Amino acid sequence: MNTYHFFELAVVGLIVAASTLFSLRQTMPKAAARVGELARRGGMPDRLASFFFGAPKAADCGCGQCSGCGPAQSSQTITLHRSKSCH
C-alpha cells in the first residue's frame, strides 16, 4: 500500500463519516441526540458532543417553513371529542 492509497483511504473515510453523521442528524435528530448523550457519558467533551450530535439548525425537509424536524414550533394538535348520544 503506497502513500496515495493511505491518503485515498483517509479522505474517503472522512467523507463517509461526515456523511453518516450529517444524515443521522438531519433525518433522525432524536436518535442523534441520544447518541450524543451516550458519547457525553462515555467522556466526550460537551462541546464536541454538541458539534457532532446536536440538533440541526434546520432539517432539510424541503419547504423551509417547518423548522425541520428539530426544535418544534408550538404545535396545535387535534383533539377529537366523541359525540354525545342523544336520549
Added chain:
Amino acid sequence: MSEMALPRSIALVGNPNCGKTALFNRLTGSRQKVANYAGVTVERKEGVLNLPSGRRVRVLDLPGAYSLNATSPDEAVTRDVCLGRHPDETLPDLLLCVADATNLRLHLRFVLELRRLGRPMILALNMADAARKRGIRIDIAALQTELGFPVVETIAIQRDGAQDLLARLDGQLPAVPPAPEADLDVHAETRRLIAHAVTMPAPTSPRDAAIDRWVLHPVVGVLILIAVMVLMFQAVFSWATPFQDAINAAVGWLTGVVSSLLPEGMLRGLLTDGIIAGVGSVLVFLPQIIILFFFILVLEESGYLPRAAFLLDRLMTSSGLSGRAFIPLLSSFACAIPGIMATRSIPDPRDRLLTILVAPMMTCSARWPVYTLLVSAFVPDRRIGFLGLQGLVMFALVIGGIAGALAVSLISRFLGRKLAEHALLLEIPAWRLPNWRDVLIGLRERAVIFLRRAGTLILALSVLLWVLSTFPTPPADWTRPAIDYSFAGRIGHALAILFSPIGFNWQICVALIPGLAAREAAVAGLASVYAVSAASEDATAAALGQALSTQWSLATAMALLAWYIFAPQCLATIAVVRRESGSLKTTILATLLLAGMAYCASFFAYHITLALS
C-alpha cells in the same frame, strides 16, 4: 401604561390577506412567504425592527383573524397573543393593526374589536396605492379622531412604503384609545366610520368584476383552470430542456475532469459514481422546479388561487373535504409539510385530520425529479395537436394524486364521517399584477432550498449509497456483477421479494431507501447504483434515463410512477403528521394508508401495462 414609554415589542394583527406579512418583511427585512390569499401565515413569526433612531424593536407577525372569537387553531394564536394568554409570548407593548385600505368595510370590524382590549394601537392602512387607484379617498385625520389612536397609510410592497409608520413607531407609545361603549355594535360603528371618513366610488373594481364574470363562471371558469394547469405542465417540460442540457453537459464535463485527474480507485469511484452521479442527477431538475414555482408564485400573487378554490369547492365538499382544505392542499404542491401545517386554518378537527391524511398525496416538488426522469425516459417526446405528450402525462400524474385524495375523503364520508357545518367562507382578493420582487424572492428561495438539499442531504445520502453499493468487494472467484456482492445488492435482492409483484427490480428497492429521507434522493440512488454497475464513466442524468429506458420495462416504469403518486416516502412528512395530529395512531394510519394505496396502485399499473403491452 405610561405615555412616555417606548415600544419594545409590536404585534402585527389584522384580517387575513391584508398584507401583514408583506409589512413584516418590509419592517424587519425578513423574507417570509407572502401571497394574495388568506391563510398563508398560520404560526406567529418573529423579527427585529431597527428603527431610524437605532432602537431595536421585536416584531411579531400573527396569523390573520376575522375576530377574537377564534374558530380555528391559527386564529387562536392571534387571540392568545393579543390577550396575553399565549404560553410562550408576553403581551406586546403595541398592537399594529393592519387593514386593507381597499376593503375597510370588512377590516375595520376587527380593528374596533381590538380597540376594546384597551392596548396602545396604531392602524396601518395598507395597500393605500391600490385604494387611491380605485378612487377610494380616506380622510386619515377624521378616521384618527374617531378611532382615538394614530392611523397611517402604508404600501408594504414599496421600498419607502412604510416611512410614516416607521416615524410613528420610533416615537413614544401612543395613548391607550378611549374605551368604547360596552354594547357598541361594531357593524353599525363600521358603517358610521366609513360614511364619515371614506369616500368610495364602487364597492368592487369594475375591472375585477369583469374578469371574475368569466373566471368564476361554473363552466368557463373550470375550463380556464384546466387550461392554466395544462399550460403550466407544458411549460415545465418544454422551457426547461435547454437549461437541463447545459447542466447535463456540465456534470458530464466534471466527471471527465475528475476521471482524468485521479487514478482509478476508491476516491475516484466515490467522486464520480457517488457524489457527481448522485447530486448531478438531482441538480439537473433545478430548471423545472424554478419554472413550476414561477407559475405557482405568479398565480398566488395575482389572486387567482382563491378563485380556483371557489370553483373547486363543490367538487371538494361533495367528496367529503372541507372547502377550507383547498389552501392547505395547494400548499402541499410545494411540500406536504407547510400544507399539513396550513390545516390549522380548518376549524373542524375531523376535517383537519382528513386534510392532513390526504395532503401528502399532492404532488410535492420532491416528486418532480422522479416523475420527470421516468416520463422523459419512457414517454416519447411527441405532440398531440399543440400539446406535448410528456406534459400531458405529468398533468395526469398530478391529477392522479388529487383523484386519490378525493377518493379517500369520499370513502371516509361513506364510512360515516359527518360533514362539518363549517362552510367555505372565502374572501376573494382583488386582482393584482404580480409583484416581481416577491416572485423573484420566492424563486430564489425555492432555488436555494433545492440547491441546499442537493448539496447537503442528497450528497450525504449519495455517499452512503456509494459505500453500500461498493462494499464488500467481490470475492476472488466472483462470477456475478460486483454490485451483487455489496450490501446494497444484498438489501435490494432481499427487498425485491416483497416488491417483485409490483414489478420493482432490486435497483429500485435500493433507491427507495434514501428516498425515505427525501423523495428525490431516489433518483440520486438510482444514479449511484447504475453508475457503480456501469462500465461507462458517463454519470449524467441523460445517461441514467438512457440506462432505465433500455433496462426497465414500460410496466416497471408505470408501477414506479404509480408508487410515487401515493408513497408516504418522506420521514419529515410523517414526523409533521405526528406533531400536528398529536396521535401515534393517526400517524400509523396515515403511513399504512398511503403505503397500501401506493402498493395497490403500482400493482394495478404494472399488471395492466403488462397486459396491454
